[in-house]
Amino acid sequence: MKKVLISLSAIVLVAAVAIGATVAFFSDTETSTGNTFTAGAIDLTVDSQQHYNGHECVPNLDTATSENMPYVWGPGRNPYPVTGTACGGTWRLKDLVPTFDKFFNFGDIKPGDEGENTISLHVINNDAWVCAEVSNLSSDDNGLNEPEALVDESDGVGNGELDDTMLWTIWRDDGDNIRQENEPILASGHPVNGVLPIYDSTTTGTPLPGGSMTFLGVSWTLPAESGNETQTDSLTGDISFRVEQARNNENFRCVPVQEPTGDI
Ligand SMILES: [Ca+2]
Ligand SMILES: [Ca+2]
Ligand SMILES: [Ca+2]
Ligand SMILES: [Ca+2]
Numbered sequence: 001m002k003k004v005l006i007s008l009s010a011i012v013l014v015a016a017v018a019i020g021a022t023v024a025f026f027s028d029t030e031t032s033t034g035n036t037f038t039a040g041a042i043d044l045t046v047d048s049q050q051h052y053n054g055h056e057c058v059p060n061l062d063t064a065t066s067e068n069m070p071y072v073w074g075p076g077r078n079p080y081p082v083t084g085t086a087c088g089g090t091w092r093l094k095d096l097v098p099t100f101d102k103f104f105n106f107g108d109i110k111p112g113d114e115g116e117n118t119i120s121l122h123v124i125n126n127d128a129w130v131c132a133e134v135s136n137l138s139s140d141d142n143g144l145n146e147p148e149a150l151v152d153e154s155d156g157v158g159n160g161e162l163d164d165t166m167l168w169t170i171w172r173d174d175g176d177n178i179r180q181e182n183e184p185i186l187a188s189g190h191p192v193n194g195v196l197p198i199y200d201s202t203t204t205g206t207p208l209p210g211g212s213m214t215f216l217g218v219s220w221t222l223p224a225e226s227g228n229e230t231q232t233d234s235l236t237g238d239i240s241f242r243v244e245q246a247r248n249n250e251n252f253r254c255v256p257v258q259e260p261t262g263d264i
Contacts, residue, residue, distance in 0.1 A: 050089030131254035207246035
């Protein structure tokens with residue numbers, strides 16, 4: 001019986017060899033598995049460091065928790081703002097929450113006040129062009145109080161005087177919050193709506209390198225010589241930063257050149 005089994009196995013084996021022999025063509029295989037196109041990242045993150053009348057808005061490490069990082073005014077010579085009271089306008093690197101993260105949020109400025117934000121823009125992974133934009137500026141009176149009414153006849157939305165009184169300077173900072181003479185001014189004067197090229201083909205000519213950061217200093221003042229016409233006025237607006245890939249996009253401009261629209 002055992003002998004029979006062995007001989008059957010031999011037959012099967014022979015049969016298998018015989019079948020194999022009939023399909024033994026020359027062959028070869030090359031394999032590449034897991035092919036992928038992954039789009040690169042162009043991701044902007046922003047941090048801000050605020051100063052007001054010589055005080056810096058700093059993290060309050062005494063009361064910080066893992067979820068919450070409160071900020072308070074640090075020490076300074078000027079009695080206002082009061083050291084240790086809450087402040088905004090400073091945060092660590094992050095994506096901005098549009099209605100929450102305000103670079104400027106002051107409720108009681110007065111002639112002679114001045115401040116500065118150092119804003120750093122970080123582009124992740126890839127070279128990118130960088131533009132800033134101020135939009136939706138609204139300069140409002142919020143009513144005319146008695147001393148204001150003596151010098152300001154125009155009340156209402158759009159009739160405020162802060163936009164024509166406040167002065168701003170925006171410069172390319174090295175991160176020390178102070179403008180040195182060799183640091184170029186990008187914009188100065190009264191606040192206005194507009195697009196400000198930070199890195200484009202018309203300014204630097206080269207993009208912000210991927211994985212690096214750039215600093216902007218933004219200083220402001222309500223000049224001491226301004227008067228009662230700005231009492232209770234407000235100036236509100238939006239500030240946004242935009243990055244766009246530099247590869248295959250070497251002629252990028254923050255402000256598009258208007259194409260001729262033909263005969264008028
Ligand atoms: Ca982002
Ligand atoms: Ca007015
Ligand atoms: Ca500087
Ligand atoms: Ca006014």
